[in-house]
Amino acid sequence: MLADVRLNQFEVNTSVSLSVGVVGAGYVGLTLATCLSELGHRVLCVDSESGKVEQLNLGNPTILEPGLPELLRANLETGRLRFQIGSAATVAEAEIIFLCLPTPMSQTGDADTASVMEAIRELATRVRGGTIIVNKSTVPIGFEEVAEAILARDDVHLVSNPEFLREGSSVSDFLNPDRIVVGAKSQTVADRFLRLYERIDAPVIVTDPVSAETIKYGANAMLAARLSFINSLAQLCEVVDADIDDVLNGIGLDHRIGPELMHPGPGWGGSCLPKDTRALLQTSQQAGFDFPLLAQVIDSNIAQIDHMVNRIERAAGAPTSGATVAALGLTFKAGTDDLRGSPSLEVLDRLIARGASVRAFDPTQTKNPSLDAHRISVGSDPYEICVGADVLVVLTEWPEFSVLDFGRIFTLMSNPSIVDARNILDPKELRDIGFTYVGIGRN
Numbered sequence: 001m002l003a004d005v006r007l008n009q010f011e012v013n014t015s016v017s018l019s020v021g022v023v024g025a026g027y028v029g030l031t032l033a034t035c036l037s038e039l040g041h042r043v044l045c046v047d048s049e050s051g052k053v054e055q056l057n058l059g060n061p062t063i064l065e066p067g068l069p070e071l072l073r074a075n076l077e078t079g080r081l082r083f084q085i086g087s088a089a090t091v092a093e094a095e096i097i098f099l100c101l102p103t104p105m106s107q108t109g110d111a112d113t114a115s116v117m118e119a120i121r122e123l124a125t126r127v128r129g130g131t132i133i134v135n136k137s138t139v140p141i142g143f144e145e146v147a148e149a150i151l152a153r154d155d156v157h158l159v160s161n162p163e164f165l166r167e168g169s170s171v172s173d174f175l176n177p178d179r180i181v182v183g184a185k186s187q188t189v190a191d192r193f194l195r196l197y198e199r200i201d202a203p204v205i206v207t208d209p210v211s212a213e214t215i216k217y218g219a220n221a222m223l224a225a226r227l228s229f230i231n232s233l234a235q236l237c238e239v240v241d242a243d244i245d246d247v248l249n250g251i252g253l254d255h256r257i258g259p260e261l262m263h264p265g266p267g268w269g270g271s272c273l274p275k276d277t278r279a280l281l282q283t284s285q286q287a288g289f290d291f292p293l294l295a296q297v298i299d300s301n302i303a304q305i306d307h308m309v310n311r312i313e314r315a316a317g318a319p320t321s322g323a324t325v326a327a328l329g330l331t332f333k334a335g336t337d338d339l340r341g342s343p344s345l346e347v348l349d350r351l352i353a354r355g356a357s358v359r360a361f362d363p364t365q366t367k368n369p370s371l372d373a374h375r376i377s378v379g380s381d382p383y384e385i386c387v388g389a390d391v392l393v394v395l396t397e398w399p400e401f402s403v404l405d406f407g408r409i410f411t412l413m414s415n416p417s418i419v420d421a422r423n424i425l426d427p428k429e430l431r432d433i434g435f436t437y438v439g440i441g442r443n
């Protein structure tokens, strides 16, 4: 992976080197800070969590991302990348300041922008004239105006530069993006800002801030719509006895549609799609457009999770209260350690609420404190969790699950029944062993 992402160091030393501040060292901020230093810029990244900063300065990434450990260590060594405990005020001296702060869903479904607003407030009285403050957090459409009112500085520029990275491939997505979107009020500011990405070869879209914010939400809503459509099609396949894998293969070969994101699943989730679709719906309704299609996309995802729960209950062959469910996969997708908004957890929580007891295995999870609230017993061995289970459920598409010894698992379970909510297992092989196999949209 390193060979793919490292850049030519001679070029780095000869290219433009800007002083950059990054506020927030999470999935977005840490990737951004590390990659910008790889591009030759001098980056100070701050975070309010001291333990995180300590680990990062030791060269230990706090998130699971391919290529990140190598890039982090190499750039710490050059001295171009530093981490410090602090808030926005700590990076006020930088020429360009990125805000990569959380914007979680509020009670009303809006994005909660409190931490971004607080950061702008801190910077307003501290930054020099000419500083560019860049918002990378996903904020409601029209937020730029709110930010401008807080900043109240004509000599400081605000830029919207939405992030499109995918967890699990964030480094390569950052260094090889499909596009760079810049929302700025003046071309001069956009050009100054774009010097940062001089060495990245990607189409650039310079637009106004409202359009930039709409691009971010529009892209996520469209991805969610695609996934909801595929999951609904899988349900149709179940009732008409068609095979969703063949159906999607046939659809995806149409070049207008394409083969990407063509897999059914237990429902879409993650840290972004659920909150961003709801926030877009809120913004839209507040602006006077109901956006019924988007409401349906969200509702059909809830229905998909219900559908999975019902299938698992039926497959357990025992009353749910008292059934033992063994679950493979807790993260919202393979390749990441992120549990936020995971459909796996939603499915399991609903089964637990109906009285099931759940044991789970995930290659990235052992004693994650955020799992404490879920009453899931997390095991360190995929076979151990199957002992005495009434049903085994595959909830995340980790490739290692498809090569488990299912002959051994068959001997461990009370009721040899499998629900494959990702269609990654071979139904014939499992039925030959003696399992009752239920896939998704598979005849």
Ligand SMILES: NC(=O)c1ccc[n+]([C@@H]2O[C@H](COP(=O)([O-])OP(=O)(O)OC[C@H]3O[C@@H](n4cnc5c(N)ncnc54)[C@H](O)[C@@H]3O)[C@@H](O)[C@H]2O)c1
Pocket: 023, 024, 025, 026, 027, 028, 029, 046, 047, 048, 049, 052, 086, 087, 088, 100, 101, 102, 103, 115, 136, 137, 138, 139, 163, 164, 165, 166, 167, 271, 272
């Ligand atoms: N995760 C993604 O895949 C992704 C992709 C695109 C956009 N986004 C958006 O980017 C933003 C950040 O997302 P994320 O996933 O990186 O979040 P995150 O929770 O992983 O990271 C946020 C970081 O900010 C730190 N922090 C919080 N308040 C702080 C403060 N006042 N001062 C300094 N540090 C502070 C936290 O400790 C944390 O490390 C969100 O708006 C999100 O919607 C996320």
